[in-house]
Amino acid sequence: MGSGVARTICLFLLSALCALVASAPALDPDIDSYATPANQSARLNERGILDSWLMDTLDMEGGIDLGWFAGRYAPKHVGCPDGVDLVRPAAGIGAEEAKWVDQRKLEADKALATWLKGQGDFSTDDLPLLAMTSSGGGLRAFTQTAGVVQAFDSRDSQTNVSGIYQSLTYHSALSGGAWFLPAHATYGWSKVSDLVGGHAGWASSFSQGLLTPPQVFAPENVDELGYIAAELMKKQVSGYDTTLVDAYGRILGYSLFDGNNGGVGNRLSALTDISAFEDHKVPLPILTALGARAFEAHCGPDVNAVQYEFNPFEWGSWDEGVAAFASTKYMGTRFSQGKPTLGRVKLLEEVVSNATALANVSGDEADELADKGDDDEECVTQYDNLGYIIGTSGDVFTKICDVLPSNDTTDENDLLGASHHLQKLVNITKDPFLMDLYGTFPNPFYNYSHSSAVAAHPKLTLADGGINGQNNPIWPLIQPERNVSVLIVQDNSITGDMEVMGYPDGSALRQTYNMSQSVGLTKMPFIPEAAEFKKKQLNQNATFFGCPASYAPTKPAATSANSSSAALGTNGTAIHTAFIGNTTSAANVTSTTSNRNSTSPGVATNGDTRSPKRDNPNDTILIIWLPNKEYNTQSNWPTLLIKYDEVQTKAMIKNGNRIATQDDDEQWSFCLACAIGSKSSVDVEMPGGCEACFWRYCYFADA
Secondary structure, X not given: OOHHHHHHHHHHHHHHHHHHXXXXXXXXXXXXXXXXHHHHHHHHHHXXXXXXXXXXXXXXXXXXXXXXXXXXXXXXXXXXOOOOOOEEEOOOOOHHHHHXXXXXXXXXXXXXXXXXHOOOOOOOOOOOOEEEEEOOOHHXXXXXXXXXXXXXXXXXXXXXXXXXXXXXXXXXXXXXXHHHHHHHHHOOOOOHHHHHOOOOOHHHHHHHOOXXXXXXXXXXXXXXXXXXXXXXXXXXXXXXXXOHHHHHHHHXXXXXXXXXXXXXXXXXXXXXXXXXXXXXXXXXXXXXXXXXXXXXXXXXXXXXXXXXXXXXXXXXXXXXXXXXXXXXOOXXXXXXXXXXXXXXXXXXXXXXXXXXXXXXXXHXXXXXXXXXXXXXXXXXXXXXXXXXXXXXXXXXXXXXXXXXXXXXXXXOOOOOOOHHHHHHHHHHHHOOOHHHHOEEEEOOOXXXXXXXXXXXXXXXXXXXXXXXXXXXXXXXXXXXXXXXXXXXXXXXXXXXXXXXXXXXXXXXXXXXXXXXXXXXOOOOOOOOOHHHHHHHOHHHOOEEEOOXXXXXXXXXXXOOOOOOOEEEOOOOOEEEHHHOOOOHHHOOOOOOOOOOOOOOOOOOOOOOOEEOOOOOOOOOOEEEEEXXXXXXXXXXXXXXXXXXXXXXXXXXXHHHHHHHOOOOOOOHHHHHHHHHHXXXXXXXXXXXXXXXXXXXXXXXXXX
C-alpha cells in the first residue's frame, strides 16, 4: 500500500487520538475508581491526554463515564491453564486445529459431494480439501469478497456455484479481505444479503466512511470518542503499548462488527464459541500480517519479511527463524523459553502507584527489569481484540516513512483529514516512538530455541500482510501440513501504485511463487511473469494453475461456426459438441482459441468419452485464480477510497457475484467441478468434457 492512504488515515486518527499514542502518559491504573464522571474529565484535561481538537469537540461539561467501558478492551491478567503448552514448535498444525479441521472436512465433503453431483458424473470418493483466499485492497477487497462469498453460499444465492462456500475447509485473508472475515464471523456467519442492508447495515455504514462512523462522530455521540480514549489509556497503564493500530482497529469496528460500542468485546479466540463454528459449518478463518524489523530501524516489512498468521486457536509463523506458534486466547502473555512468566505485570503493579515512576519506565526498561523477576506464572487474555488483529493485517502506517512534506494538505471530505495535524504526524514518525506505526505484540517466542530470528526481542512489530507484494494470503495454505489440494484465489490486487486504479496482473501470484521456490515450498504451482499474463490475457477470466500434466492440451477439433452441431466459444470459435460427451452439465462446454494455450490442435474423440485420469494429484495445489474484473460496474477503485455510497457498495458486491460465476457463464460450474475433481486422491476418470474445460482455463508453461 502507498504512502497516501497511510498519511490520510493517520491524519484523521491523529486529530482524535495521536496524543495518546505518542506520549504514553501516566495515569492511575484503576480508571474505574474515579469517584465521579466529572472527576474523570478533570483528570483527563489536566494531564493533557486529549489534544486540543478533541477537547474542543467533546462537551466535557458534566463529564464522561469512562471507567465502565475501558475494561473490555485492555488486556486482562489471569491464571495460566494447567498442563497446557501455550507455545510450540511449528512441527505440524496444532492439536486444536487438527481436531476441528477433521470435523469440518466431514461437513465440507458432504457439501462438496452434493454440489459435484449437481454438475455431472463426478466421483465423490475421497474428495480433495478445498480452501479460499481473499486478497488485500481496502473496501474494494471487502465488498468483492462479500460478493464472491454470497455467490458461493447455498443459503444466499441460486447460482450454479452455490454450495462452494459450504465446501471450504479454510478461508484466509489479509488487509481489506481480512476486514470481511471477522466482520462476517461476528454476525454468526450470516448471509451477506442480510448484512448489507439488514442488522449490520454495511451499505449505510460505508456511505458514512469507514473511519467516520456516526456512532462515534455524530454530535450526539461525542462521548463515544472519549470511551475509545479511555480504552487506550487503560491498555497503556496495564503495561502494554498503545499505537495507531489500536485507534484504527477500534474505529473500524463501528462500521464492520456486531456488538455494542463497535464490537469492543469481540475476540479472535472467542469465534470458537459461535454456534456455526462449534458445529463446523464454516471454514476456519486465517488472517495474515508481516513482521517488520523495527528493532533494526527498518521502517516496514521487506520482501523477505516473516509471514505471520492468526486463527482462533493459534498465531505464529511457519517461516524459518520463527517456526513456532502460540495460543491465540493467551496472546499478550509474556513468555520466556516458551513458558509464561510474571515479569512486567508484577513490575507495573509495584510502580503504578507512583505516577512519576511509571512515566519514566520505558517499555524496553520494563522488559529488562521483567527478566529479573521471579518465575511465577501469569497469563493474559483480551489482547486478541478483533479490531486490533484486522488493524494489524491492514496496518499501512509503516508507509508513512516514505515522504512527509510539511506543507501537505488533505481534503477534509476524504477521511476528515486536516493539514494542521500533519506536523503531529511528522513528529511521531521522526521521534523515538516509531513503534507507534505498528501492531505490537509481546513476543511469545522470546528466548525460544526454535525462533532464532526473534528470540532476542521482547516485542514483535507487525504490519500490513500485503506490503511485500504477496497480496494474496496463500502462504498459510501451501504449507504441506495443511493438506490443501484446491485453492480458490480471489485476487483484488491492483497494478502499479496503490493510488492508481488498476486490475490484477498476476504479479502478486508470481511473488508468492518466487518466495515459495526460495524456501522449498513445492506445493505452490508454477506461476508465470506478469508479462505472460498480459500476453495470454490470463487476467480476463478465471485461470487454473497446476493442472495435471495429463490434461495438457490436445485441442478439441473445430468445426464451422454455422454448423448445427457446434457450440460457440468465448471468441466465436466453434467446437464439436460430440467431444464433450453426453453428461448432463457438460453438454454446452466450449473451447476458446485465445493465446492461453497455443500447442497444435489434436483430433477430438467423438462419442461419449471419459477424460484422462489424473496424475500425481497431490504434488502441487491446483489454484483457481479469480481476478477482479469489471462486469456490472467499475471495480478497480483505489485502495485509498474507503467511503462508498450505498449504490456503489451494492454494485461492487454484485460484481463480486459475477466474478464467482464468471459473468453468469452456464458452463463455468462444470469446468470448476472438473478442476476440483482432478485433485481427488483416488484414481478416477473424469467426465467427458473436462478436456475442453482444461483447454479453456488451464495454464501450461510449455503450451
